[in-house]
Amino acid sequence: MIKGLGIDLVKIEKTENLLKMFGDRFLRKVFTESEIQEGKNRALPAQEFSVLFAAKEAVQKCLGVRMFTSIKFREIEILSRKGNKPLVKLLGKAKEMAEKLGGGQIHLSLSHEGGYALAVAIFEKSEEGG
DSSP states (O other): OEEEEEEEEEEHHHHHHHHHHHTHHHHHHHSOHHHHHHHHTSSSHHHHHHHHHHHHHHHHHHTTOOTTSSOOGGGEEEEOOTTSOOEEEEOHHHHHHHHHTTOEEEEEEEEEETTEEEEEEEEEEOGGGO
8 A cells, every 4th residue: 555655856966066166065964874885986976975865855745745855864864775676774863754654665666867866666565563
C-alpha cells in the first residue's frame, strides 16, 4: 500500500553556486561520505549533487516530513548501484519516522535534463506492517 509520495526539482546552477561558495562545507552538511565520494567522481559533480539533494527532499516529503524538521539530510543516504535503481538508506530520525509509519520500502526515480535535477519518491508500506 502506498503511504506517501514526494517529488522535488533542483536547479543545477544553484548547486554549482553553492559548491563554488561553500565547497566541502556545503557537501558535509548535506551529504554522507559515500555520497560525497560518488559525486566527486562523476564527470558533472554539480549535476550529481543536485539529483541527490532532490532525492533527499523527495524522500522527506514521501515520509510526510516538513522542511527544516529534526530529520537531517545526512540521515537520508542515496546509494548508487551501477545498473540498478538507486537505494534509499534511512538513518537516525528518518529511520524512526519510517518505522512509525509502519515500515516499508522507498522507491526512487531520478533524472536530470536541461539544467534541472528531478526526484520522485514513493513510500510503500510493507504488507506485514498492516
